[in-house]
Amino acid sequence: MSEFWSFITERYPDILLALRQHLTISFSAVILGTIVAVPIGILLVYNRVGWINSVVFFIANLFQTIPSLALLAILIPLLGIGVKPAILALLLYSLMPILRNTYDGFQSVDKGVLNSAKGMGYSAAQTILKIQLPLSLPYIMSGIRITTVYIISWATLASLIGAGGLGQLIVSGLGVNKPEMIFIGGIGAVVLALVADGLLGLLEGWLTRRYRQTRSAAV
Incomplete structure (x- = not known):
């Protein structure tokens, strides 16, 4: 312990x-993934060509598969090593949960409300x-929260291509046989994921109340 x-x-x-x-790698990927996935999810709701949605x-x-x-290795010849390929790889992983939840959320809206x-x-x-x-919004935020937890976990692998992060402590600890480095890196990622999920939960509640108040005032 000492x-x-x-x-x-x-x-x-x-x-x-x-x-x-x-933090930089994880939240950059989640933010960029949200910017990409949410609009695409909305467009797919209004798309009338079924095969496009499937593709x-x-x-x-x-x-996701x-x-x-392997994905990091594929990106190295294209972007080299460092932060850029790490963010891009994590961005690609973030797309599916946010896209699916956005699509399902919009599809779940009562048709009577839309007709009104x-x-x-x-x-x-x-x-x-x-x-x-x-x-x-609850569907979308749920997708973002799930994605954020996954991305923070996966970001530990970014150290293998020179992007740094808490994974660097784990890799270095394994290399020099220092359990304290491994523990700090591992527990740091876990705590960071839990804190991020809690903060996003609070943000979800605030945004939901705010948007529903706006909707009530408008309708």
Whole structure:
């Protein structure tokens, strides 16, 4: 135990650096994945060509089936090593849960509510922003929360291509046989995932209340 606390005291700048790198990689991937997946999910709801939806979901699901190390290896010849290929790989992994939940959320909105909005003269954009988005927000946030937890876990592998993060502590600890480094890296990723999930849960509750208040005022 004394070695454990000594390591934290002596190497806390390195630990903070690894944590910052891990946060940067993970949340960059989740944010970019959300920016890409949510609009695509909404477009698929309004798409009337069935095979396009099937192709998009197939491609998004295909990324989920590629092993993490294999995907990183594929991206190295294209982007080299470091942060960029790590973020891109994690972004690709984030697409399916957010895309699926966005699509399912919009599909779950009661048709009667949509007909009422149409009868009141709402445009397609107004219906999306004021009706469908507030009602599907719990689905979307659930997808983002699940994705964030997974991405924080998978980001530990980014250290293998020189992107740093908490995984660097684990790899270095294995290399020099220092259990305290392995423990700090592993438990750090777990705590970070739990904290992120809790904060996103609070954000989900706040956004849901806010959007529903806006919808009530509009309708």
